[in-house]
Amino acid sequence: MEHHDRRHDGKLRAIADAQAAGLVRQGDPFDVMALVIAMSMAWSPVSNVYAATAEEPAELHEQRRTLLRESVRRAMAAG
Template sequence: MPVRDAEATRRRLLAAATADFAAHGIAGARVDRIAAEAGVNKALLYSHFGDKLGLFDAVFRMNADAVVEATPFTAEDLPDYAVRLYDAAIARPELIRLATWARLERVTPGGLVMDEAASDAKLRAIAEAQRTGFITPAMEPRDVLALVIAMALTWSCASLSYAAAPGDPEADHERRRRALSTAVSGAFRP
């Protein structure tokens, strides 16, 4: 590999920035700390990303795409989708933190993580599952989707009720998965 590699530099910056923004938020993150952690000169960071906000947006977009692609949506089996989302949120808390910072410090209302296309596809799948009797037709698809996601993130690191600790015994996780599955199953039964 070459001594000079703009692409690799960019990746190192994004990795360091992801960690720092997830830990401290936009206002709390430090540009010098990120550059030092990445082993990159600060001026180089600015030439790549413009400013601190530009760096945050790049970090957020990258990670939001990753998480959406990582957990495929199954409208005809919402409990399973919820459980997989629970696992993803526990396994990668920094993504949840990043999204929460973005919500608080950047975009105020509306959708956040998913783009229009990803969201639309899920909504259509829910409508179809309502027609075929997997999901109650008593709610609008967008409310079904929002509720399932909220339920899956009940114990996430940004939860206002009760956040799971990283070192919780597997039995706790298993108990929550069962509770979540039961609750989702009942909540949207036709």
């Protein structure tokens, strides 16, 4: 982890701790963080698929957050 930007140290430690506890799948903590961030940007203004806007219904945003949470949970769960 020494080769990554220090601003992520706390997040990377938290991921490594969760991996050690058997809660998060094994792999380089930076790679795990990068995958989660990439998934979270699916509807962001920089998305190359679709940029969500504040004009969309709140229910749609919540539906997307729920899908993201469940997808990250399943993708990153150990075992």
